[in-house]
Amino acid sequence: MDHFQLRNGELYCEDVPLAEIAEAVETPAYIYSTATLVRHVEVLQSALHGIPNPLIAYAVKANPNAAVLATLAQLGLGADVVSGGEIQRSLAAGIPAEKIVFSGVGKTEAEMRYALEVGVFQFNLESLDEADTLSSVATSTGVRAPVAFRVNPDVAADTHAKITTGVAESKFGIAIDDAPAAYAHASALPGLSIQGVAVHIGSQLTNLAPLEQAFTKVGELIAKLRSEGRDIRVADLGGGLGVPYNPDLPHPPSPEDYGEMVRRITRDWDVRLLFEPGRLIVGNAGVLLSRVVRVKPGAAHPFVIVDAAMNDLMRPALYDAWHKIDAVRPTGEQWTANVVGPVCETGDTFATARKMDRTSAGDLVAFKTAGAYAAAMSSTYNSRPLTPEVLVDGSSWAIIRPRVGIESLIAADRIPDWLKATA
Numbered sequence: 001m002d003h004f005q006l007r008n009g010e011l012y013c014e015d016v017p018l019a020e021i022a023e024a025v026e027t028p029a030y031i032y033s034t035a036t037l038v039r040h041v042e043v044l045q046s047a048l049h050g051i052p053n054p055l056i057a058y059a060v061k062a063n064p065n066a067a068v069l070a071t072l073a074q075l076g077l078g079a080d081v082v083s084g085g086e087i088q089r090s091l092a093a094g095i096p097a098e099k100i101v102f103s104g105v106g107k108t109e110a111e112m113r114y115a116l117e118v119g120v121f122q123f124n125l126e127s128l129d130e131a132d133t134l135s136s137v138a139t140s141t142g143v144r145a146p147v148a149f150r151v152n153p154d155v156a157a158d159t160h161a162k163i164t165t166g167v168a169e170s171k172f173g174i175a176i177d178d179a180p181a182a183y184a185h186a187s188a189l190p191g192l193s194i195q196g197v198a199v200h201i202g203s204q205l206t207n208l209a210p211l212e213q214a215f216t217k218v219g220e221l222i223a224k225l226r227s228e229g230r231d232i233r234v235a236d237l238g239g240g241l242g243v244p245y246n247p248d249l250p251h252p253p254s255p256e257d258y259g260e261m262v263r264r265i266t267r268d269w270d271v272r273l274l275f276e277p278g279r280l281i282v283g284n285a286g287v288l289l290s291r292v293v294r295v296k297p298g299a300a301h302p303f304v305i306v307d308a309a310m311n312d313l314m315r316p317a318l319y320d321a322w323h324k325i326d327a328v329r330p331t332g333e334q335w336t337a338n339v340v341g342p343v344c345e346t347g348d349t350f351a352t353a354r355k356m357d358r359t360s361a362g363d364l365v366a367f368k369t370a371g372a373y374a375a376a377m378s379s380t381y382n383s384r385p386l387t388p389e390v391l392v393d394g395s396s397w398a399i400i401r402p403r404v405g406i407e408s409l410i411a412a413d414r415i416p417d418w419l420k421a422t423a
């Protein structure tokens with residue numbers, strides 16, 4: 001069930017007309033649906049039925065908004081984090097430390113110390129150097145760090161190169177063939193307590209085969225590690241399941257199919273399974289609402305210039321990502337247009353030669369499937385304010401992050417005294 005639907009000729013989020021929010025908050029603005037968040041969690045939980053005590057650690061990077069995190073915390077989700085900041089946000093939103101998994105290739109000593117202090121569930125180590133450093137930080141704090149190694153299974157994930165993480169040449173994890181030696185090394189370190197193994201091969205995966213291949217390799221590794229005396233109790237299968245951005249393309253595999261594959265592959269593993277979904281939970285729970293500033297003639301197609309830009313939603317510029325763009329009050333007339341933002345780069349293009357609802361200056365449009373890696377990746381490029389975020393729940397809505405004006409950014413900058421003197 002899509003909670004962004006046309007009713008009486010205009011687009012609603014749950015029971016709230018998007019135009020009502022645009023009037024009050026102004027555009028651009030991100031709008032999230034609570035009902036969609038809840039539904040996605042329930043769909044995933046039910047797809048994982050039969051798996052004993054799974055830990056679903058939501059990948060905070062996809063959408064770290066405090067209200068989104070609090071909603072997911074109330075549904076019992078944990079967090080997959082990649083920085084001290086994400087640990088702080090998760091705890092503040094009510095996600096207990098024992099449901100937090102700390103991933104990432106560049107954890108600093110300060111971040112390790114903080115994560116040990118709060119008592120996270122697991123550190124996913126990505127190198128021997130990191131294992132050594134974590135061991136000494138833990139020893140100096142008088143604790144043992146619960147760890148897994150993230151292994152790189154060298155599997156092509158069949159997604160955009162910039163979000164593929166499990167091929168041999170990527171920076172992530174340790175080569176799966178080197179894993180037994182890495183575990184032997186870690187087991188001799190006084191500050192570590194080995195508990196698991198982790199894998200994550202990429203994001204927006206639209207095919208289960210590479211995941212199945214990777215999990216099969218992990219299963220073989222678990223058996224080998226156990227035969228060498230390692231205590232493997234947890235297997236972290238990462239995230240990565242894709243969502244449908246373009247309704248005209250084949251849909252990515254359903255959570256049900258994913259769950260079935262996971263049950264089949266992990267049947268004899270005898271571990272606690274951990275999952276790190278990001279996009280699957282939040283992707284379709286959000287839209288970016290924007291207003292057409294003007295329409296300008298173009299050589300091949302008109303340019304629809306909207307008040308959102310690549311700084312607000314950078315996925316099209318960065319990954320050539322496709323987001324559906326719908327008029328909030330469609331007239332029924334379609335045309336082919338280019339949709340661009342006001343930023344001074346040709347890359348500030350959301351769609352080229354797109355067949356879409358015809359719009360004119362002042363009309364509202366919604367960029368669909370903008371709940372994941374959207375507000376999270378926004379910036380103030382071109383001195384544009386940070387876009388506000390709004391959460392809808394039934395017929396109520398609230399601003400969950402206000403527009404961050406450029407004034408506060410100017411105030412945060414400092415002109416050094418020596419420069420002032422010469423000014």
Ligand SMILES: Cc1ncc(COP(=O)(O)O)c(C=O)c1O
Pocket residue numbers: 059062080103104165200202203204238239240241276277278279280
């Ligand atoms: C280690 C790790 N876990 C989980 C995720 C979440 O991925 P997704 O949003 O595709 O589910 C990512 C991002 O690709 C990641 O790097």
Ligand SMILES: N[C@@H](CCCC[NH3+])C(=O)O
Pocket residue numbers: 061163203204315319372373
């Ligand atoms: N930012 C990427 C996904 C990154 C996944 C992070 N591990 C996207 O929008 O598709």
